[in-house]
Amino acid sequence: MKPIATLAAIGILAGGFAAAPAAAQEQCPRGALDSRFCDRDGDLVADTPTDERQLIDPATLIFAYTPVEDPAVYRSVWQGFMDHLAKVTGKRVQFFSVQSNAAQIEAMRAGRLHITGFNTGSNPLAVNCAGFVPFAMMASRANEFGYNMEFIVQADGPIQRMEDLRGRTVAFTSQTSNSGFKAPSALLQQTYGLVADRDFKPAFSGRHDNSIIGVANRDYDAAAIANSVMTRMVARNAVDGSKIRSIYKSDPFPTTGYGHAYNLRPELAAKIREAFFSFPWEGSALLAEFEKSEPPQEKFMPITYQEHWKVVRDIDAAMNVSYACR
Structure with a gap:
């Protein structure tokens, strides 16, 4: 994509965000993090609390997949992984169906969500407002990852180029x-x-699935979508790909970032990471679903928020997006 110019600030999440108190900023290094968190190592994510009383060790781990598509479909897709997670951690694992990015962020901020995948754009908000610690992303066996933003229109419609979106x-x-x-x-x-x-x-x-189906059904003239979602929907016949045409495709962005809440006991957090990187993909429902992406998603690869989400933070900065919350 071409360089992005500064735009007017936009509101984020219903209820909005407010600036953190200046006094709170002086309590510990935190950068853009909410005043509840510290970042002494400078990796841009919340540090594990040093006060034992702030650490949690829940008997049941609550896991959620990002609310991109039908949660009922993905409950079964993720069941094998959740069974593996339960075995590695020795904890019960429960699937939580989130209906929106805002609800997902609020659930982690409130302590009701322990492990999850936040979509690309929600990662910065989740990191800074909810104490999300991303450490993994799906990739191909050759460490290829990412998706493209596309503008799609009806295949037989009159829109041929981006300028035709006017009106x-x-x-x-x-x-x-x-x-x-x-x-x-x-x-x-x-x-x-x-x-x-x-x-x-x-x-x-x-x-994204609503936007894609909406274009195919002529509810919208065009839509901006993640093509990884569209690829999977076409592969499982959730939408007729012949009804859709792309008029723009961006450079790649990172995909869903997976991680845990910042205040889990370190031993538990380590076990959760172990479960992600030791999960046997071969023959799994997870592989059957996500290998349909391009590039195929066939494993979890280690990532850092600081490195892999820089392009997203740059876009947010250009749009004057604030990560402050209340």
Whole structure:
């Protein structure tokens, strides 16, 4: 993608975010982190608390997959992994169906969610406001990873190029989504001079699958989506790929980041990481679902928020997105 120009600040999550008190910023190094957290090692994620009383060791671990598609489908897809997680940690593991990025972030911030995958755009908010510690991402066996943001339209429709979106209804997912809102919004304004509500009518579908199906069913003229989601939906016949055409494809972005809450006991956090990297993918429902992506997602690879999410943080900075929360 081309360099992104600075845009006006946007509101993030219902209820909004407020700046952390200045006094709280002086208590410990934290950068953009909420005042509840410290970052003494400078890796941009919350440190494990040094006070034993702040550490948690739940009898049941709550796991959630990012709310990109139908949670009922992914409960069974993730069951084999959750069984492995339970075996490695010695804990019960329960699947939690989250309905939105905002609800997912709030659940971890409130201590009701221990292990999860946040979508690309939600990772910075989850890290800074909820104490999320990402450490893994799906990749191919050759360590290839990522997805592209695409603008899709009806295959037999009149829209042929990005400039043709003027006067049309364009679907986004939610304001926390990288490929579903932030990156495409910046692209539309900076590169094509198209501003929401002035040059096109924005609509929010809530999820990538809703946007994709909405374009196929002519509910929207176009949509900004993550092509990894579309690839999987076409592969399992959830949408007819022949009804959709792409008019723009970005450079790759990192995919869903998997991690745990910052205040788990270190021994438990280590076991959770072990479970991710020791999971046997061969013959699993996880492989059957995610190998349909391009590149195929066939294992968990180690990542750091500081390195792998830099491109996303740069987009957020260009859009004046604040990670402060209340």
